[in-house]
Amino acid sequence: MLTQYPWVSVKNQERKHIEIGVMLTLLVAIISFYSIPDFNDGVITEKPYVPPPVEVINIPATIQPPEVVKPLRPTMVVESETEDIDIAMEEIFVAMDEYDFLLEAPAPLDPIVPFWVAEVKPIPVGGWGVLNQNVVYPPIAIEARQEGKVIVEVLIGLDGIAKDPKFLVSLPGTGFDEAALAAILETRFEPAYQRDKPVLVRMAIPVDFKLR
DSSP states (O other), X not given: OOOOOTTTOHHHHHHHHHHHHXXXXXXXXXXXXXXXXXXXXXXXXXOOOOOOOOOOOOOOOOOOOOOOOOOOOOOOOOOOOHHXXXXXXXXXXXXXXXXXXXXSOOOOXXXXXXXXXXXXXXXXXXXXXXXXXXXXXXXXXXXXXXXXXXXXXXXXXXXXXXXXXXXXXXXXXXXXXXXXXXHHHHSXXXXXXXXXXXXXXXXXXXXXXXXX
């Protein structure tokens, strides 16, 4: 029969072995912690830049003294003989008489400026119906059954004749421009009046082309 000793039993020595293992583990950990070198000693940390203090100097405002204007010395009046002055003035007037033709003002011109708006507007002699009678409807527009409106600006002279025509509204290629211009230049107008005087005036004359 085998005799069992209690100090040989693993079961009885289990707690003791565990305690010894834990103590050895803690001892190894402590030794390792102190034996590992510190790597943070070689790291260079950048310090924030702190600008040096700036000294502020208060400069007082400069005041400029007012400019002192020295009074001018009075001019000395020198007496002269009146006879010398009279002789000098006569010589000047004689010299000016030789160039009177240069001093004469030119004859005033009487330019006739055309008006845009007059008190009495020009109208065709016999009324506006005379202008419509002078209008010849273009045959090409009649065949095309085309209608339109042309506006011609003219200068009505003192004699009532239309001059210097300009098209404000034009219909090229229809024959309307030529027919309107021919009718206006053929028509005699009564001149415009401004303050009971005949004047030149520019006016726009519309000519309507409508088929009946």
